[in-house]
Amino acid sequence: MTNKQEIQRENKSIKKMVAFRLILIAIFGGITALDGIISPILIGKLMDNISKKEFSTSFILLVVFLLCFVLVNTSFWIWRLLSLNIRKIINKWLRSQAVASYNNHPQLQSSKILNFINVTIKQFENQIIDSVIMLIYCIEQAVITLFFVIKINPILGLTYLILGFIPAVVPFVFKKWLSKSTDRWNKSYQRYSLHTTEYFNGFYTIKRFESLLIFKDKLNNLLNDSENKYYQMDADKEHSRFVSNLLYSLSTILSLGLGVYFVSIGQLTAGALMSLYLAADRVTSPIISSIQFTNQLLSSRPLIDSCQKIISTKEKPINNIEPQKFRDDTVLKIDDGSFGYDKAIIHNLSFSASSGEKILISGRSGIGKTTIVKTMLNELKLLGGTIKYSKELYAKPIYDNIGVLAQETTIFTGTLLFNLCLGQNYPTTSILQVLHEVGLTKFANENALNMSLGEGANALSGGEKRKLELARLLLRNKKLLLVDEALSGLDKESYGQVFNLILNFPGTVIDIEHNVQPAFAKKYDKVIELDQYAL
Ligand SMILES: Nc1ncnc2c1ncn2[C@@H]1O[C@H](COP(=O)(O)OP(=O)(O)OP(=O)(O)O)[C@@H](O)[C@H]1O
Structure with a gap:
């Protein structure tokens, strides 16, 4: 039903x-x-x-x-x-x-x-x-x-x-x-x-x-x-x-x-x-x-x-995204995509991603990075062009296979366990494993899982919060990770750690960032500069 x-x-x-x-x-x-x-x-x-x-x-x-x-x-x-x-x-x-x-x-x-x-x-x-x-x-x-x-x-x-x-x-x-x-x-x-x-x-x-x-x-x-x-x-x-x-x-x-x-x-x-x-x-x-x-x-x-x-506010169908059978290992293809609100702010953006590819899209502040992420998640209307996902990636709801790592991590009042599972059930072994994978080793034990994070989770640093979000995504085996400026605002050590986790994500990654240092940028499979699309 x-x-x-x-x-x-x-x-x-x-x-x-x-x-x-x-x-x-x-x-x-x-x-x-x-x-x-x-x-x-x-x-x-x-x-x-x-x-x-x-x-x-x-x-x-x-x-x-x-x-x-x-x-x-x-x-x-x-x-x-x-x-x-x-x-x-x-x-x-x-x-x-x-x-x-x-x-x-x-x-x-x-x-x-x-x-x-x-x-x-x-x-x-x-x-x-x-x-x-x-x-x-x-x-x-x-x-x-x-x-x-x-x-x-x-x-x-x-x-x-x-x-x-x-x-x-x-x-x-x-x-x-x-x-x-x-x-x-x-x-x-x-x-x-x-x-x-x-x-x-x-x-x-x-x-x-x-x-x-x-x-x-x-x-x-x-x-x-x-x-x-x-x-x-x-x-x-x-x-x-x-x-x-x-x-x-x-x-x-x-x-x-x-x-x-x-x-x-x-x-x-x-x-x-x-x-x-x-x-x-x-x-x-x-x-x-x-x-x-x-x-x-x-x-x-x-x-x-x-x-x-x-x-009476009914759910509005936003974009009619159809799953696509690609001939090669492409999982995502955007053709002439226009993104924005009343008017387009990003015009004719085209790119594709193959399975496991790590792509960096970089652009200055306010250019429309979050707008692209929201549109790709079908939360905003695509103003022109098409977005196609492979059959393996596209599901209803769209969030089944696609996850987002954003600059802000919402932590809810409750235990670390609750914050990882958000009410769903996962085996403890998987939970401990992802905590190890994201480097939150000190929390990878049953005592810590039952630790209350409290209002605003002041007990966690910015880097730890980001890692917790990644652990949430890994636990759910997402196939595509959309990163919305998750590297911003981190100190040098956390930046390196989160960067490595993104690059080693076991799936396709579209990382949309404001400022990525050149030494890091060249590690991506593909880099797209947004400036040329923001006319
Ligand atoms: N709901 C909205 N309605 C109309 N315009 C909006 C809305 N939300 C954002 N904008 C505008 O769209 C433009 C792009 O916003 P967006 O948040 O996508 O930029 P961004 O590149 O992610 O920015 P930042 O790097 O600062 O996070 C901005 O000029 C913003 O003011």
Whole structure:
């Protein structure tokens, strides 16, 4: 099954799970909503019984209603658990989708994804999931209670319904306003989050250039702006709630006044009015709450858009690289390759590599070396020409046979063993062997393998980190090694060691470097100068 099919299958099963729970939520919410009529009926009947001095039936009434309350509370408990469960499923799905979309499309800014995972999903939970669940409940309560109210007195019941809708004008008035303030806050928080991440990542640069205070001020300003916009967003909701509540009070008073009139003309008992009054509140309040939740949902449009933007990022096919059957022992051939971003920066580069060949491509800083490596790995679009790999070399994914040794080695928090295997399984003998091969002999024992490298792996020197990366690649028997300036920044001794390891790599090597000393350069089978292609 392809990755895409697997994602589609997973999405389908999530939708089914959520739909099933929503149905259960509607059922148990419906039972819980009976709460809206149980108390009014009980109090109304008790009032009428007591006024008629029927105390024994009053006690039976109390027992029956106790059982009703137990039913309602049990149903409420199940309803709450189902709501929490839906939240869990959706949160997990959104978070994993966000990570997956970054895997497919690493050009997305990581800060955007982090912000989505840390902030947007929480907002999604509060503003959308909770609102939908509460909206279902409120509608159920309003409908059930309304039937009850109409049954007591149709005219009065319908009046309550009509008056209950007075506050419904509020969302239409406030909709655009609320949506704009949510959007403003979202953008402002994203700015704050981006700059805070940069502050932590670049802390030492900022400190050593004595700009800590300036950056702190900048962060404070961004924080102020974000908090002000957050306040404004909440304040706008409060304004809308205030207007709703005023209209709600008006509708309550009007309907009560009408109820008093019906009692005065003998069409209603005092107990029925009491039931009606209490129940009416359970019609109008859920209507008001439904309006507020609808408000919340309407103002969440930017939130839904930002979720869609992040999770709908599909994997883009980049270059249509086809495996090729070469007649000789060629493993790679580039014809008239143009490399770059919007425009080509390297034009008409052509070369081929035969199995085991060691090729040096050299070029000044910024000429496009990393761009060539990324394009050869199918991570960037080839702007012209063709790249062909032999059948033995080309696989899907492309990384199966092709490895990269770059200037920076990422070390993860964990043991040396974890850093070599990255979660995959390799026999200990192979691991120890590659550590010997790359000259990390002092780490080639089981104790050292279980040594924790810690954050940033400060325990390793630059040369050691590069050797560790090579050990990772050797462990995986890569057939083609792309080197992206791995010799830069090494001291003389490490330079020589890493150079020898590259040259003795048991496969084909394309070493793309900025500055290789002539004595070393002549040891490669072929040297290509990039300058002539960077016109
Ligand atoms: N994502 C991008 N979008 C547009 N231009 C980019 C992008 N990444 C890099 N560039 C530009 O492309 C050019 C080549 O960059 P590249 O990183 O490939 O150079 P390089 O030769 O590897 O540099 P260095 O030796 O300094 O590492 C540079 O001018 C760079 O500014």
